[in-house]
Amino acid sequence: MNEMKILVTEDDRPIMNLICTALKIHEYTYLEAASGREAISLCASHHPDLILLDLGLPDMDGTEVIRTVRQWSQVPIIVISARWEDNDKIEALDSGADDYLTKPFSVDELLARIRSVQRRMQYKDSTDGQSVFTNGDLKIDYAAGTVYCREQEVHLTPNEYKLLCLLAKNTGKVLTHTFIIDRIWGNSLETDIISLRVYMNSLRKKLGLSGSDALIRTHIGIGYQMIRV
Numbered sequence: 141m142n143e144m145k146i147l148v149t150e151d152d153r154p155i156m157n158l159i160c161t162a163l164k165i166h167e168y169t170y171l172e173a174a175s176g177r178e179a180i181s182l183c184a185s186h187h188p189d190l191i192l193l194d195l196g197l198p199d200m201d202g203t204e205v206i207r208t209v210r211q212w213s214q215v216p217i218i219v220i221s222a223r224w225e226d227n228d229k230i231e232a233l234d235s236g237a238d239d240y241l242t243k244p245f246s247v248d249e250l251l252a253r254i255r256s257v258q259r260r261m262q263y264k265d266s267t268d269g270q271s272v273f274t275n276g277d278l279k280i281d282y283a284a285g286t287v288y289c290r291e292q293e294v295h296l297t298p299n300e301y302k303l304l305c306l307l308a309k310n311t312g313k314v315l316t317h318t319f320i321i322d323r324i325w326g327n328s329l330e331t332d333i334i335s336l337r338v339y340m341n342s343l344r345k346k347l348g349l350s351g352s353d354a355l356i357r358t359h360i361g362i363g364y365q366m367i368r369v
């Protein structure tokens with residue numbers, strides 16, 4: 141039996157059935173909500189470990205659900221949206237969603253995302269408060285402010301270091317351009333997306349990561365995500 145309790149929010153019955161069948165087969169416990177109001181209420185009463193959230197709901201916008209839930213809960217939220225809802229997706233991530241899936245999605249992809257959240261939560265519990273971060277070949281010593289990749293020290297500029305720490309502290313979460321720029325430069329001028337790309341390229345090069353490396357994933361038009369490897 142899987143210990144994870146998942147709240148599925150979806151007003152499209154066939155998609156809801158598809159998701160719930162997959163969860164049932166893999167022995168997840170789940171709750172169903174067909175509206176935003178129902179999702180908020182079930183989240184408050186049942187404390188799920190993960191929320192799957194459709195953005196286009198009949199009574200309110202999915203992002204409103206995220207903002208409401210985030211007032212009291214840090215439960216991981218994976219947004220499920222149609223491709224034409226790209227702007228909504230960015231807004232959802234900025235409102236506090238962790239990750240997204242675009243419809244149509246495969247059940248395997250959905251299950252992989254759920255497992256990734258599960259791994260991240262377990263890892264977070266065991267490492268919270270530690271001063272050394274490790275992920276694959278990457279090691280960050282927060283106390284000393286040093287970074288190692290494959291046992292070799294990597295010399296980063298202050299902004300590259302801030303960028304890496306921001307990604308590391310949010311491992312698994314998709315960070316939008318606006319979120320990153322806000323945290324590192326303190327503003328979100330459109331032109332800064334270009335600077336961010338330059339910093340990211342330089343950071344990847346110094347860490348010896350190619351563009352296709354799994355550690356830092358580029359979400360085109362959206363942002364970046366450090367993957368737990």
Ligand code: CA
Nearest residue numbers: 151194196197
């Ligand atoms: Ca919908």
